[in-house]
Amino acid sequence: MAVRIGVGAGFAGDRIDPARDLAERGELDYLVFECLAERTLAYGHLQREQDPARGYNPLIEKRLAAVLKACVSNGTTIVTNMGVANPRAAGRVAVELARRMGLRIRVAVVEGDDVSAQISGSTLLPEIGKTVDESGLRLVGANAYLGAEAILPALDAEPHLVITGRVADPSLFLAPLMHRYGWKPDDWPILGAGTVVGHLLECSTQVTGGYFADPPYKVVPNLAYVGFPFAEVEADGRAVISKLAGSGGCVTELTVKEQLLYEVHNPAAYLTPDVSADFSTTGVVEQAPDRVAVSGATGRPRPEKLKTIVGFDGGFLAEAEFSYAGPGAVERARLASAIVEERMRTIHRCSETIRLDLIGVNALHATAIQRVAQTQDVRLRAAMRTLDREMAQTLLAEVESLWVAGPAGGGGYRGSINASVTTHAVYVDRDSIGLKVEVLQS
Known part of the structure; x- marks a missing residue:
């Protein structure tokens, strides 16, 4: 049976009502909240400096309050990087919220992305050709982009909720697929296929018509109520991208193709911590209204080093x-x-x-x-x-x-x-x- 994995957020300030709808009606195995960008993370470090109990996404309580009861009831595991610069504090917030809601849950907190201690004054910043000391800037924190392997031990604990810091966007989606299907961390073709699914979902409504709309050339129905997407993923990596019936927006061959190429410099070598994914062989076929099949992506060995912000x-x-x-x-x-x-x-x-x-x-x-x-x-x-x-x-x-x-x-x-x-x-x-x-x- 295919794994159903949906999106609860595609950035820190994303809407909340489509996530609630998906949690209640989506019959999901996993719901992923991707809420972390480079500057979001740096701001998190500044907040943690001011208050050691902060540094996580300030909307985490509001987002979880909207979906937690439905996810626990429906057996949906939540995965999120809303821990930002303080995953442990975010975990405590989630536990306290669950207690107030009368829910008994397990929260797996993943740490290790914070590599601030490895950055020194002599660390070279390639983008400007200067060391940290030469830049004259005050460092607030450094975080490596972790991959799906960082989340697998957390999923092994059978939690209701996984909270991480900086994990690469598509890796948040790839990890549940690896966990459910037993995909190996060096099976590059299947990891490439799974990464395509994560990339298509990670920006939430961009694949259901948001950001795509451009009237009168590209008309998207009921955009004010655009729904969040989900994917039905098979064990061989084939997937169907869709959205809930009755929600606004659309999933078409064009919305999927645009998102497939979004922020991709080289479709044949999309680098993530997990794999060098090759999107150039991907097939996109519209099966039915709001159902688009995606298959054929592959991958090659992952990069040797981890990108760090x-x-x-x-x-x-x-x-x-x-x-x-x-x-x-x-x-x-x-x-x-x-x-x-x-x-x-x-x-x-x-x-x-x-x-x-x-x-x-x-x-x-x-x-x-x-x-x-x-x-x-x-x-x-x-x-x-x-x-x-x-x-x-x-x-x-x-x-x-x-x-x-x-x-x-x-x-x-x-x-x-x-x-x-x-x-x-x-x-x-x-x-x-x-x-x-x-x-x-x-």
Whole structure:
């Protein structure tokens, strides 16, 4: 009988109601919440610095509260990387939640991805060609991308919930398939096939019409209620991607093909901690409405080293906005932009990079596309990353001063200063990872 594996989230801020629907009606064996990106992880380290009891996904309690009862009742195992920078604390939150809900559950916590102790001042950051010390950045944490093998011992404990830190996105889906079918960690073709399934599911609604929609060329029905996907996976790696009847969105040959190539630089060598997956041989066939069969993917030996994300304190991100409307709005906004730039450089001696955009004219393309704007409604946005909070506050003050000291007809000021992070990738040896699985019970 095929394994049914569904998606509870595709990023940290994903919707919750489609996960509840899938947990209640999906008849799933596994429900996977993929909620971790590079910056999400770095922010987790900053939060844990401020409070050792934090550092996990702040929505973990809300997400689990929506699905836990149904998953326990239906025999669905939850797998998630919502542990972020503090999986053990996340496990305690899950156990306490289960107690309040009157549920008895086992939570397997997977640790070992945190390799901060292996990063030193002499560690080279290849992306910028400098060592950590030379970068001048303050390290907040480093985490290796673990693979499916890290989750297998946790699944052996027959838990209701597995919580990890940084595990590669498709590996969260591959691990349950390896566990259920007994796939070997060096059976590269089958691991490649399983990785394709994980890759298709990991971004939740992107394979059911989200991000795909582009009217009038690509019309997606009932997108406001787009459903999360699930896969029916056979022991030989063949799978069918689908969604719940009555949910919005669609699963078609095109949605699957677009997601198959999403963030893939080389379809013949998609590198994960588990395998070098080859998507180039994948067949995609639409069997029925919202049922697309996927087969034929393969794989080759996995990379020797594990990619590791090193997070740094990026200081403060200052953002301020101001609007201009009516005839000449673009010209007035450009004058306002020049005023802010001049005062920040000349009067305040600011040497930081300041991003000045006209939203509605060139905010996304910046200087890549130059054209005469016809708009009568434009918003100036000024942004700067700095380690100096006072300088960040100065940028906000200069934009706000445009109320009376700038061009005519401006208004709608908003400003904010938020914590910022930056990340860089390095590579560590596999044998330097020390895995640990701890089982907690409610």
